[in-house]
Amino acid sequence: MQVIKNIFPLLNQPKQVVITMHQKPDGDAMGSTLALFHFLNKLGHSCTVISPTNWASFLNWMPGCDKVLDYESQGNKSDIIIADADWIFCLDFNILSRAKRMEEKLKSAKAHRILIDHHREPQTEVFEYGNSDIEKSSTAEMVYDFIVDSGNIEKIDTSIGACLYAGVMTDTGSFRFPSTKASVHKMVAELMTRGLEHSPVHEALFDNFLENRFRFIGHALLNKLEVFYEYNTALITITQADLLKFNIKTGDTEGLVNYALSIQGIKLAVVIIDRGEERKSSFRSKDGFDVNTFARRYFNGGGHFNAAGGFNKESLEEVLLKFKEAIKENKSQLSTYQF
Ligand code: 5GP
Ligand code: MN
Numbered sequence: 491m492q493v494i495k496n497i498f499p500l501l502n503q504p505k506q507v508v509i510t511m512h513q514k515p516d517g518d519a520m521g522s523t524l525a526l527f528h529f530l531n532k533l534g535h536s537c538t539v540i541s542p543t544n545w546a547s548f549l550n551w552m553p554g555c556d557k558v559l560d561y562e563s564q565g566n567k568s569d570i571i572i573a574d575a576d577w578i579f580c581l582d583f584n585i586l587s588r589a590k591r592m593e594e595k596l597k598s599a600k601a602h603r604i605l606i607d608h609h610r611e612p613q614t615e616v617f618e619y620g621n622s623d624i625e626k627s628s629t630a631e632m633v634y635d636f637i638v639d640s641g642n643i644e645k646i647d648t649s650i651g652a653c654l655y656a657g658v659m660t661d662t663g664s665f666r667f668p669s670t671k672a673s674v675h676k677m678v679a680e681l682m683t684r685g686l687e688h689s690p691v692h693e694a695l696f697d698n699f700l701e702n703r704f705r706f707i708g709h710a711l712l713n714k715l716e717v718f719y720e721y722n723t724a725l726i727t728i729t730q731a732d733l734l735k736f737n738i739k740t741g742d743t744e745g746l747v748n749y750a751l752s753i754q755g756i757k758l759a760v761v762i763i764d765r766g767e768e769r770k771s772s773f774r775s776k777d778g779f780d781v782n783t784f785a786r787r788y789f790n791g792g793g794h795f796n797a798a799g800g801f802n803k804e805s806l807e808e809v810l811l812k813f814k815e816a817i818k819e820n821k822s823q824l825s826t827y828q829f
Contacts, residue, residue, distance in 0.1 A: 491612075491617045491620045491622075492619045492620075493620075493621070494604065494606070494619050494620055495639065495640075497604065497619050498639070498640045501640055502533070502534075504535055504536065505536070505576040506535075506574055506575045506577075507530055507535045507576065507577045508537075508538055508571060508575040508578045508579070509526055509527055509537060509538070509539045509579040510539070510541070510542065510578065510579070510580055510581070510589060510596070511523050511541060511580075511583060512582055512588040512589070513541075513543040513588060513590045514543050514545065514740060514741075515541050515543075515545045515549070515582070516546075516582075516661075517549065517656050517657055517659070517661065517695060518582050518628045518629050518656075518658070518660055518661040519541075519582040519657075520541075520545060520555065520656075520657075521552065521630050521653040521656040521657030521658075522581045522582055522606070522628070522630040522632070522657045523539050523558075523582075524552050524553065524558075525630060525653035526579060526581065526606075526633050526636070527554055528553065528554060528647070528653065529637050529646075533642070533645070538557075538559060538568075538571050539554070539558045540558070540559045540561055540568045540572070540592070541560055541561060542561050542588075542590045542591065543561065543562050543740075544563075545560075545740060545741065546739070546740050546742070546744065547698075547739065547741065548694065548698045548741055549656075549741070552652065552653055552656060553652060553653065554653075559571075561590075561591060562591070565591070568592070568595075569595055572592075572595045572596065572599050572601075573599060573600070575600075576601055577601055578602070578604065579604045579606065580596070580605050580606070580607070582608075582609075582629040583609065584609045584611070584613060585611075585613045585792070586616055602618040602619065603618055604618065604620055605617040605619070605620030606620065606629055606632045606633060606636060607620075607622050607629055608622070608624055608625075608627070608629055608632060608794075609624070610624050610793070611782075611786075621635075621636070624794070625669075625671075626669070627658055627661055627662050627671065627674050628657050628660075628661035628662065629657060629661075630653070630654045630656070630657025630661070631654075631657075631673070631674060633657075634654050634658075634677050634681075643680075646681065646684050648685040648686060651681040651682075651684055652686060652687075652690075652691055654677070654681060655678065655681055655688055655691050656695060658674060659688075659691065659692070660695065664692075699742070702736050702738075703738070703742045705736055706732070706736035706738055706742065707749070709732065709736065710726050710728060710746060714726050714727055714732065715749075715750060718817060720825060721817045721824045721825060722755055722756055722757040722825060722826070723756065723758040723759070723760065723817050724750035724751070724753055724758075725759075725761075725762065725813065726746060726747070726750055727761075727762050727806070728746075728761065728763040730764045730765075730766055743761065743763060746761050747759050747760065747761040747772045747773075750774075751775075751776065757776050758775050758779055758781070758817070758824055760772065760774075760813065762806070762809060762810065762813065764806045768801045768802065768803055769801065769802045769804065769805075769806055769809045770799070770801050771785070771791065771800045771801065771813075773785050773791075773793075773799065774797050776796070777826075778823070779823055780795050781793065781795065781798040782794055782795055782798045784798070784816065785798035785800040786798075786800075788800070788812055788813070788816045789801065789802055789812075790802060
């Protein structure tokens with residue numbers, strides 16, 4: 491993988507560009523791809539953003555979101571665009587399998603694949619160019635760097651600003667995680683100088699849920715939360731019946747894992763959701779517990795040191811057994827807090 495600045499001299503030659511992100515895109519995945527979309531369009535490229543799957547409706551306010559293709563429902567159209575592309579930007583994921591059913595098309599495309607991402611252990615051999623940096627708060631911050639480093643800061647407008655802000659704000663837990671370096675605040679100051687209004691972004695993302703989601707969270711915390719004090723671990727298990735009962739849609743479960751992590755003394759918080767086709771897990775940790783390694787070892791996943799995810803094809807019962815074995819195996823690292 492060559493350093494990304496090697497494509498800067500090529501940015502003034504109009505290209506067919508596909509920009510994609512991980513399945514079930516979150517604020518950073520959608521915000522960073524749409525910011526890059528607006529930026530590259532301004533430079534004269536012809537861009538299409540393709541999401542491997544659908545996304546949470548609380549992302550729909552983002553400028554350009556109405557033009558994003560959903561590979562699950564618009565696969566044929568997407569395949570033609572992917573096959574014709576000169577460049578495919580892969581944002582906020584670093585192994586092609588996270589693009590799910592799009593993976594094979596991304597692999598066989600004639601385009602150069604370009605990585606911009608901040609997760610651990612990238613599959614660097616499949617990217618011609620890229621920037622992979624686990625120190626970065628968000629992929630949105632990296633897209634900002636891409637714009638600035640290529641000498642185009644003046645191209646940042648309110649659309650790009652809102653998308654970048656949504657990405658960096660959601661991935662830093664509203665600027666609270668240790669990844670929130672001075673560079674993050676400097677970037678936000680620059681976006682505000684260029685017209686960003688931050689309050690509407692918070693409202694659009696966090697004050698837009700339906701009543702059923704809160705009833706569901708109440709149910710999950712009251713009935714589905716287990717605390718394993720011996721392991722400083724909290725687990726929330728969600729069945730398909732729970733999802734159906736509360737009419738849970740993509741995005742409604744986001745943030746649930748943080749309630750479990752905010753219990754005093756908890757080092758590892760986990761949500762396991764039976765989505766039917768697979769069992770999806772979310773891991774969050776505090777202190778020195780590495781959930782990237784934990785998710786990779788037991789749950790076919792990965793991510794960051796303190797936030798990771800995974801998926802299993804086994805039944806929910808089997809995944810729960812595996813989880814209980816896994817915390818036993820990691821007991822010496824987990825059991826350091828005295829309740
Ligand atoms: P979440 O729990 O919010 O789904 O994901 C937490 C972090 O782990 C995010 O940065 C996300 O991109 C990453 N992640 C989630 N699921 C997976 C997975 O199955 N594989 C890998 N490699 N990363 C994941
Ligand atoms: Mn991210």
